[in-house]
Amino acid sequence: MRILLDDGTTEEYEDEPFSEGGQGRLYLSRDKKHVIKLYHQENRARLPALQKIMGELNVTRHDPSAASLFAWINGIVRRPSLGVRMLNVNRELPHRDLTWWFSPKTVKRLPEDMRGNWFDRTCVASEMARIAWKLHGVGLCHSDFSGANFLVNVARHRAVLIDLDNLVVPDVLPPAMLGTAEYMAPEIVAAYMRGQTDIRPSIQTDLHSLAVLIYQLLLMRHPLRGPKVHDPENAERDDQLAFGERALYTEDPNDRSNRPKDPFRGAWLLGEEVESLMRRAFTDGLRDPSRRPVAAMWRDALSRMADQHVPCVNPECEGKAFILLRDHPAVCPWCNTRITYPKQIPVLRLYSSVGQAGHFQQDKGRIVGWQSRTLHRWHAQSNFSEHEATRPEDRAPLVELQYDKRHGWVLYNIALDDLRVADVSLVRKVPLGTALPLREGQKWLLGAGNAARLALVTMQSV
Numbered sequence: 131m132r133i134l135l136d137d138g139t140t141e142e143y144e145d146e147p148f149s150e151g152g153q154g155r156l157y158l159s160r161d162k163k164h165v166i167k168l169y170h171q172e173n174r175a176r177l178p179a180l181q182k183i184m185g186e187l188n189v190t191r192h193d194p195s196a197a198s199l200f201a202w203i204n205g206i207v208r209r210p211s212l213g214v215r216m217l218n219v220n221r222e223l224p225h226r227d228l229t230w231w232f233s234p235k236t237v238k239r240l241p242e243d244m245r246g247n248w249f250d251r252t253c254v255a256s257e258m259a260r261i262a263w264k265l266h267g268v269g270l271c272h273s274d275f276s277g278a279n280f281l282v283n284v285a286r287h288r289a290v291l292i293d294l295d296n297l298v299v300p301d302v303l304p305p306a307m308l309g310t311a312e313y314m315a316p317e318i319v320a321a322y323m324r325g326q327t328d329i330r331p332s333i334q335t336d337l338h339s340l341a342v343l344i345y346q347l348l349l350m351r352h353p354l355r356g357p358k359v360h361d362p363e364n365a366e367r368d369d370q371l372a373f374g375e376r377a378l379y380t381e382d383p384n385d386r387s388n389r390p391k392d393p394f395r396g397a398w399l400l401g402e403e404v405e406s407l408m409r410r411a412f413t414d415g416l417r418d419p420s421r422r423p424v425a426a427m428w429r430d431a432l433s434r435m436a437d438q439h440v441p442c443v444n445p446e447c448e449g450k451a452f453i454l455l456r457d458h459p460a461v462c463p464w465c466n467t468r469i470t471y472p473k474q475i476p477v478l479r480l481y482s483s484v485g486q487a488g489h490f491q492q493d494k495g496r497i498v499g500w501q502s503r504t505l506h507r508w509h510a511q512s513n514f515s516e517h518e519a520t521r522p523e524d525r526a527p528l529v530e531l532q533y534d535k536r537h538g539w540v541l542y543n544i545a546l547d548d549l550r551v552a553d554v555s556l557v558r559k560v561p562l563g564t565a566l567p568l569r570e571g572q573k574w575l576l577g578a579g580n581a582a583r584l585a586l587v588t589m590q591s592v
């Protein structure tokens with residue numbers, strides 16, 4: 131099939147669609163570079179909105195680092211009917227929609243080179259938050275964050291957001307559709323049940339959907355779907371109440387009526403910071419949209435969570451990694467295998483300077499020591515965060531944790547100038563290319579200058 135684009139060029143596409151959705155059919159170009167969506171309804175009123183999304187609202191145009199995160203509209207199809215064109219996300223790397231990772235059954239059916247482990251899931255969750263942050267940062271909301279609209283390759287830590295032709299610009303582009311029930315914010319589901327049609331998706335409703343998707347990716351369970359029944363006679367109404375007016379977090383600390391039977395895997399497995407964001411999103415944030423954690427909070431918390439994984443020693447384990455929680459034994463929650471060696475694992479708590487030399491306050495960073503775990507510029511400096519590290523030199527490892535039987539745990543200085551360690555009374559410099567043992571109570575100064583962080587070592591027995 132030959133198509134005509136807005137700019138007058140023509141392209142060749144397959145005659146048969148490879149997929150069909152509520153809004154239109156999807157076709158692949160003969161050269162496999164692009165995908166087009168031809169709308170079921172020839173609604174020319176959409177045209178100005180589409181042109182706006184492709185032009186002035188185009189995040190990828192102003193920010194090249196965002197290009198790989200979105201399948202942005204890059205052409206408007208005029209013939210044979212109205213449609214949009216975007217890059218074919220699967221051309222270089224295969225992706226599947228995120229829902230494949232939501233249940234153990236479907237995960238087993240994924241090709242092994244896409245599946246990834248639980249550490250990889252944490253990285254993808256952080257990528258999803260980064261995508262939301264890029265969009266929300268310029269005032270746009272997607273309006274339909276769902277498992278079907280994130281295409282991911284978990285093993286390769288890649289996530290791409292699709293269906294960008296329905297973007298909502300508050301007060302400019304009216305929303306075209308409501309979204310997917312289980313991902314919709316409760317205020318929208320509730321309004322829908324009341325027959326109200328004027329309630330609009332917004333950045334805040336996106337933030338609810340984002341929190342649900344991250345929870346599902348990491349825990350393979352919907353955070354609001356528990357044993358509580360709201361309407362025993364009507365399944366549809368029961369769902370609408372569970373996701374709307376009577377939405378109740380399965381892990382609500384004050385109301386345990388929707389809590390699954392023990393033992394269940396809850397958000398405490400995600401470490402303190404992410405657990406508290408989940409609690410905020412699904413308790414206060416359910417009723418008050420302004421209380422929902424914003425995308426940047428998720429992005430940063432998930433990237434710090436990635437620093438706290440340890441690998442599971444059981445080669446058959448499905449998760450292959452888990453968070454070493456504070457004051458908890460090192461037992462893998464996915465297969466119940468216990469780490470027994472080494473007997474102690476170093477944990478580095480990060481502190482940043484508060485102006486005066488030698489005065490520090492605790493940060494959110496917590497790094498769990500593991501063989502070959504490295505620290506980077508965003509760990510060493512409080513004025514630099516991981517998402518700013520786009521150049522290879524900003525991502526280079528600065529120090530490395532190492533373990534061997536003879537020396538136990540050491541910190542090896544790869545490339546950190548002015549690395550110093552303070553034991554009880556002695557401050558020693560650790561030159562490049564050398565290592566010193568890690569011990570309980572040590573303070574490591576990660577460089578000179580006001581932005582340099584301090585790392586306090588505790589040894590956690592397993």
Ligand SMILES: [Zn+2]
Nearest residue numbers: 442447462465
């Ligand atoms: Zn395990």
